[in-house]
Amino acid sequence: MTSHQTTQTMKPATAAKKLGVYLQATPAAFQEGVVTRAELNALQADPPEWLRELRRNGPHPRPVVAAKLGVSISGLARGGVTEALTTEQIEALKTENPEWLQKERATQAEVRKETARLKEKKRAEAEDEGAA
Incomplete structure (x- = not known):
């Protein structure tokens, strides 16, 4: 066969x-x-x-735009960015640093911090179970 x-x-x-x-x-x-x-x-x-x-x-798709701006895709939508952007447009947004971008970056930083905290907690719990 x-x-x-x-x-x-x-x-x-x-x-x-x-x-x-x-x-x-x-x-x-x-x-x-x-x-x-x-x-x-x-x-x-x-x-x-x-x-x-x-x-x-670019133009870059939304996941790339979000990563370059340091925000989530949802954050882009909340900021009114629904289309692909060029590198030049992304740099202009970074320079302009509108209030929505500052807020979304802060939110994203909190999410990352919480994710790291949960990961560390899970690792510590697994360590404790292994030691018991």
Whole structure:
């Protein structure tokens, strides 16, 4: 019995997400086709100029925008940012530092602090159980 290995493919939206780029800004050929796992690996290993340019200057998808601003995706929405932003627009927001951004950054810092506290508590409890 021989096994036929099928080529694993993904939709362009999935590939764009894995590459961390905004799908609508990618070339038409990328948006209209399917991407194989091998093609995705090749794009990650040796990105073509269009991919390097998108990663450098955007427009960036919301998860990337949120990370660059140090806020959550929900925080972006609360701040009224619902579209992809370019690196230049992100830098302008950082410089402007509106009140909503300050508030969301503080919220995100609290979330990180609480997550670290819970992780430490869980580790300590596991240690205590191991010692008992």
